[in-house]
Amino acid sequence: MAQLIDGKTFAANLRRTIAGQVAQLNRGHGITPGLAVVLVGNDPASEVYVRNKGRQTIEVGMQSFEHRLPQNTDEAQVLDLVARLNADPNVHGILVQLPLPDQINSAHVLAAIDPKKDVDGFHVINAGLLATGGKGLVPCTPLGCMMMLHDHLGDLSGLDAVVVGRSNIVGKPLAHLLLAANCTVTIAHSRSRDLPDICRKADILVAAVGRPRMIKGDWIKPGATVIDVGINRIPAPEKGEGKSRLVGDVDLASAQKHAGAITPVPGGVGPMTIACLLANTLTATCRIHGLDPSDLDAR
Numbered sequence: 001m002a003q004l005i006d007g008k009t010f011a012a013n014l015r016r017t018i019a020g021q022v023a024q025l026n027r028g029h030g031i032t033p034g035l036a037v038v039l040v041g042n043d044p045a046s047e048v049y050v051r052n053k054g055r056q057t058i059e060v061g062m063q064s065f066e067h068r069l070p071q072n073t074d075e076a077q078v079l080d081l082v083a084r085l086n087a088d089p090n091v092h093g094i095l096v097q098l099p100l101p102d103q104i105n106s107a108h109v110l111a112a113i114d115p116k117k118d119v120d121g122f123h124v125i126n127a128g129l130l131a132t133g134g135k136g137l138v139p140c141t142p143l144g145c146m147m148m149l150h151d152h153l154g155d156l157s158g159l160d161a162v163v164v165g166r167s168n169i170v171g172k173p174l175a176h177l178l179l180a181a182n183c184t185v186t187i188a189h190s191r192s193r194d195l196p197d198i199c200r201k202a203d204i205l206v207a208a209v210g211r212p213r214m215i216k217g218d219w220i221k222p223g224a225t226v227i228d229v230g231i232n233r234i235p236a237p238e239k240g241e242g243k244s245r246l247v248g249d250v251d252l253a254s255a256q257k258h259a260g261a262i263t264p265v266p267g268g269v270g271p272m273t274i275a276c277l278l279a280n281t282l283t284a285t286c287r288i289h290g291l292d293p294s295d296l297d298a299r
């Protein structure tokens with residue numbers, strides 16, 4: 001049976017470390033990191049995430065600024081808010097919750113965020129820095145995946161990593177991070193020929209496709225480390241009329257018979273994503289103030 005990698009506990013430990021570092025910044029430099037979250041419209045799932053982010057931001061001692069705009073907000077209004085947040089010295093991190101309503105071009109909005117405050121790491125400047133080995137801000141989900149992999153495997157040098165999924169927010173940035181950690185990286189996707197066979201070569205298998213339980217146990221090399229990035233809400237009539245539950249992109253029951261270790265959904269990558277958002281906010285705060293985040297105690 002595979003070991004379950006407990007992202008919930010890992011994230012709680014990470015938040016404890018961050019809280020200590022925030023306190024240190026506050027005592028030593030009089031700085032309180034501030035994270036602004038912008039939510040346009042009232043998608044119920046987004047509401048839950050934004051509420052969780054706000055709560056955890058405050059728990060680690062940072063300032064949380066929530067901006068809720070109505071569903072019919074136009075692009076110019078969002079750009080105007082982003083410009084004000086860019087100029088606000090109390091705001092060190094800006095996250096615009098995606099997806100945005102159809103009338104707003106999210107590329108325009110992401111491009112307007114000051115790259116130094118882009119704690120999602122979605123700006124093309126940060127994507128380019130990651131692709132070229134520079135020092136930018138790294139997207140939260142890939143960052144969380146790397147932390148769990150390093151914690152579980154130590155050095156990743158020479159390992160075969162297969163990333164299934166090629167999105168700008170997970171697949172591509174994660175492939176760059178794995179490459180920088182000296183893995184041999186394959187990016188597979190919905191058009192890949194013989195996906196099961198590609199997956200079977202992986203020492204590290206990352207599923208980030210957004211298809212519930214697509215990756216089966218017999219696609220997994222015995223003993224491989226599996227990271228399930230999928231967050232899929234599926235109907236769960238067994239829990240009652242109209243109820244739903246969360247499943248990953250990996251068929252957990254069959255995967256557990258083959259993998260050496262696997263991140264569950266829920267309780268795996270998801271909690272780490274939010275903890276890494278706080279880590280990025282701390283990093284952004286330090287850099288904006290000309291401090292080196294690695295000088296802070298990691299306890």
Ligand SMILES: Nc1nc(=O)c2c([nH]1)NC[C@@H]1CN(c3ccc(C(=O)N[C@@H](CCC(=O)O)C(=O)O)cc3)C=[N+]21
Nearest residue numbers: 049095096097098099120231266267268270271273274
């Ligand atoms: N600009 C932007 N940045 C994001 O990072 C971003 C976004 N937009 N839009 C939506 C997605 C989704 N996302 C999640 C974060 C945490 C959990 C999480 O903590 N999930 C829990 C379960 C939560 C539940 O029960 O619903 C878990 O997996 O254990 C899930 C999903 C961040 N996103």
